[in-house]
Amino acid sequence: MKKKILLVLASICFTFLICEIILHLIIQKSQKSYGTIFNIELPPMEIFQEQISIRQEKFEDNQTLNKYKDHPFDSLEIKGKRITQSDIWGVMRLDELLGYNVKENSSSTNSWWQSNNIGARAISSTDFYKIEDYERILFFGDSFTQGTSVPQGETFISFINKKGKNIEAINFGVNGYSIGQSYLRYTTSKDKLEYDHVVLVVVPDCNLAREINVSRYIGFNWDGFNDLILVPRFILENGQLFQISNPYDLNKLFDYHPDILKQKIVDHLKKYDAFYFGYWYENNSIFDGSLIFKLSKYLKYKSDIANLKNNLLNIDGEAMSVTKAIIRIMANQVESTGARFSLIILPTNEDIYRYLEYDSYKESWEDMHEYFCNVKLINLLISLACFIYFKHFSPNNISYYLIGNWTIMCTIISTIN
DSSP, rough: OOOHHHHHHHHHHHHHHHHHHHHHOOOOOEEESSSSETTTEESOOSSSSOOOHHHHOOOSSSSGGGTTSSSEEEEETTTEEEEEEEHHHHEEEEEETTEEEEEEOOBBBTTTBBBBSSSOOOOSSSSSOOOOOOOEHHHOOOOOHHHHOOOOGGGGHHHHHHHTTTTEEEEEOOOOHHHHHHHHHHHTTTTOOOEEEEEEEEEEHHHHTTTOOHHHHHHHOTTTTTTTTTEEEEETTTEEEEEEEEOGGGGGGSSSSSHHHEEEEEHHHHHOOTTHHHHHOOOOOOOOOOOOHHHHHHHHHHHHHHHHHHTOOOSSSSHHHHHHHHHHHHHHHHHTOEEEEEEEEOOOHHHHHHHHHHHHHHHHHHHHHHHHHSTTOOOOOOOOOGGGGGGGGGTSHHHHHHHOOOOOHHHHHHOOO
């Protein structure tokens, strides 16, 4: 019996050794990780896209954020024009409070995207005083509000200005923003102009994850300078909302010694970024030299990320609690000025599909509506029903964006009227 056990153990060890040898023979180098096997990135993952010292040599001023401004966006060509990175994402600058923000009075390569004197997405300047007999509405949100991937005149806010009666809608949306960043942008914009109404656009499928994330590179694999430019977030402690700012002076980002800057960022990620899993970015076990062990870490990471995302709609979770607290504070601040505050809960195409197909998701979505809309002074402008049109269009079809933005505009105008 003892010999059989020893034989089994020897066989297991031999099989393990053979597998390790094969995996070491087929592993490929990777700039992002320890290496890849069958396109699977193995830990530890690189927290930074390249050495910080190299970044310091490349970084000259805020304009570097737009280094690839005129680079083609894939092979996209529309009406004979090669669409560029800035046409899709806009033109940004560093911002000490927000991490990054719209660069005022800027234009993308083909003028698909333009910003005015106050950083709103608009062709013409915005005066402090509103137009007489017009209702001025400020919209805050992320890429769905900004109108990422569509030309200047085809955002839902542009449609509101064209079709709305005596309405002046101003677009303060910024690609990739969290609800916390949108709120902070409101605080920096509210004294620059008169307004009657503030609308916050929440896209749960995107925003909830960002409320518990400080690095868009770690959370969503955004490239550019998103590994070094951390963004603010909020936390709740004993029912009180606190802002967590960058752990360094953003204006002196590349004046730091590389090792000091790296440690500041890593410490901040460990404390405040829910997408930072130590075992995925660090060697923390005596078995880390084994590729089989690394593959097991990969499976665990995939499972942990899936669980994290699946729990975002949990009304008892951190993401929902923080989001509701931000909405409440923003609503109270807007109402204190005498203006109205409204909330748009905007579903994505995936939300539509899940809502129609899964009763459990439908229940979670409706619980979220009730949870957010119990907030004082909130008017829900848009519900799920008006977006059923979305399921008939492919995201690769330009009609998807055009019809979607037109539908949003019609719903908003009919509700306001």
